[in-house]
Amino acid sequence: MKLAFHATFAAEFFKMLLKEIQVLFKKEVLLEWRQRYALNGMLLYVGSTIFVCYLSFNLRGAQLNPITWNALFWIIMLFAAVNAVAKSFMQEREGRYLYYYSLVSPQAVILSKIVYNSVLMALLAAAGYGVYALVLGNPVQDQWLFITNIFLGALSFASTLTMVSSIASKAGNNSTLMAILSFPVMVPLLLMLIKVSKNAIDGLDRGISYNEILTLLAINVIVISVSLLLFPFLWRS
Secondary structure (H helix, E strand, C coil), rough: CCCHHHHHHHHHHHHHHHHHHHHHHHHHHHHHHHHHHHHHHHHHHHHHHHHHEEEEEEEECCCHHHHHHHHHHHHHHHHHHHHHCCHHHHCCCCCHHHHHHHCCCCCHHHHHHHHHHHHHHHHHHHHHHHHHHHHHCCCCCHHHHHHHHHHHHHHHHHHHHHHHHHHHHCCCCCCHHHHHHHHHHHHHHHHHHHHHHHHHHHCHHHHHHHHHHHHHHHHHHCCCCCHHHHHHHHHHH
């Protein structure tokens, strides 16, 4: 009897949680659509950075080797992610948090932010890769692995930076604190993403990259799990 009750309660809880995440996700999309200058600014940042890289190497008459091409791409994506995700909690007002507190669960808030930022980063990464490959050439031999790695990177950046942004927002929206907290996690993520991308560029067997891909997935699971555990305490403060 107790087992059936707990199962019913868990099913209702997850149903309510999914509904709350859906509503909050729609809210994020509507706010972004009303403030399109933010999205346009991020796209302009990615496009202008790629164009500056093109001018720099074109004026020297040099051809980008695959290692430099790969490193430049992920550096651009990293700074684009910081600019895109940093505003997740920093643009929220304290009064709005109080309003959320009376309506939804903290798990729904953090998960909706992670989902929205993951979608946003995936779109930015896809657009950035298209422009980057068009302007600076495309040495990638295994396109499927490279694109999969891009979307894994988008999820990794979004989940990590969203949680760090929530912590920094409780410290007076300190951008320096966000950079310090995210650095220990972002560096190993970036190294693994660059390694998988290099394997895709060289056209190596995909089995060589499975360990790095599983590690990336494991890090994402850990970060999201920690976010679900810690964010309610930040929420109450």
